[in-house]
Amino acid sequence: xxxxxxxxxxxxxxxxxxxxxxxxxxxxxxxxxxxxxxxxxxxxxxxxxxxxxxxxxxxxxxxxxxxxxxxxxxxxxxxxxxxxxxxxxxxxxxxxxxxxxxxxxxxxxxxxxxxxxxxxxxxxxxxxxxxxxxxxxxxxxxxxxxxxxxxxxxxxxxxxxxxxxxxxxxxxxxxxxxxxxxxxxxxxxxxxxxxxxxxxxxxxxxxxxxxxxxxxxxxxxxxxxxxxxxxxxxxxxxxxxxxxxxxxxxxxxxxxxxxxxxxxxxxxxxxxxxxxxxxxxxxxxxxxxxxxxxxxxxxxxxxxxxxxxxxxxxx
Numbered sequence: 001x002x003x004x005x006x007x008x009x010x011x012x013x014x015x016x017x018x019x020x021x022x023x024x025x026x027x028x029x030x031x032x033x034x035x036x037x038x039x040x041x042x043x044x045x046x047x048x049x050x051x052x053x054x055x056x057x058x059x060x061x062x063x064x065x066x067x068x069x070x071x072x073x074x075x076x077x078x079x080x081x082x083x084x085x086x087x088x089x090x091x092x093x094x095x096x097x098x099x100x101x102x103x104x105x106x107x108x109x110x111x112x113x114x115x116x117x118x119x120x121x122x123x124x125x126x127x128x129x130x131x132x133x134x135x136x137x138x139x140x141x142x143x144x145x146x147x148x149x150x151x152x153x154x155x156x157x158x159x160x161x162x163x164x165x166x167x168x169x170x171x172x173x174x175x176x177x178x179x180x181x182x183x184x185x186x187x188x189x190x191x192x193x194x195x196x197x198x199x200x201x202x203x204x205x206x207x208x209x210x211x212x213x214x215x216x217x218x219x220x221x222x223x224x225x226x227x228x229x230x231x232x233x234x235x236x237x238x239x240x241x242x243x244x245x246x247x248x249x250x251x252x253x254x255x256x257x258x259x260x261x262x263x264x265x266x267x268x269x270x271x272x273x274x275x276x277x278x279x280x281x282x283x284x285x286x287x288x289x290x291x292x293x294x295x296x297x298x299x300x301x302x303x304x305x306x307x308x309x310x311x312x313x314x315x
Contacts, residue, residue, distance in 0.1 A: 041126040042075040048105035095127040
């Protein structure tokens with residue numbers, strides 16, 4: 001059976017119209033090949049949101065924005081076409097979020113915890129995420145203020161840093177550089193000295209380690225020796241102190257006995273101290289002896305008679 005050209009043209013036209021209808025519906029957010037539920041909400045501002053933008057749950061697309069309508073109160077009624085395979089709780093929040101840095105928006109469903117599911121045509125709660133630029137603007141203003149303050153500070157610093165200060169600062173930097181070089185040289189000398197004396201230091205450390213090990217190995221003996229020395233010193237100390245104390249006590253007793261006798265008038269020393277007559281006699285005898293010695297010095301011929309020629313001097 002031969003198909004006429006008119007039939008072919010009619011069939012192609014019908015197919016083209018069907019494809020156009022399906023494409024138009026798809027662009028409007030309608031899926032003609034699956035069953036969908038319709039939900040809606042209202043926003044004060046939908047800047048960047050358009051029909052056919054995706055509806056997401058945790059990054060997974062469950063539907064599209066199907067219609068935007070301006071209401072008499074100035075709000076924008078937004079309808080969503082959601083695949084009926086997904087249950088939407090009645091307290092779900094439809095939030096407008098930024099899809100990219102260019103300002104494009106999308107809808108994110110924050111599923112609620114209600115056990116009652118929203119039915120076809122029910123309203124949902126709405127929310128709008130803060131625009132990224134709105135978050136950046138306060139930070140931008142703070143940065144601008146900081147830059148202005150920093151510029152004023154740098155201007156003040158430049159005014160303070162005059163030529164003399166800069167010259168002194170450069171001189172100080174040069175001095176520090178020279179000091180660092182000297183320190184580096186000293187460090188090198190010390191390293192060289194340590195290298196030259198490395199063997200000697202190693203021997204000293206070995207000897208110290210040997211001595212320490214000997215002390216450790218003979219710790220018990222050393223403790224016994226120190227204990228014996230401590231006991232011997234204690235015994236000597238106790239013995240000497242006891243003897244010294246006994247001698248001191250005996251000497252004090254003797255002194256006390258002599259003092260007691262003197263106070264009681266016993267003995268020659270007591271008589272000399274307490275007998276006033278004896279004291280006066282001794283004083284007078286001393287004075288007479290002193291006069292005799294004085295007269296002997298002045299008149300020696302009175303007491304000494306010497307004969308030169310052997311005859312008696314009658315004088």
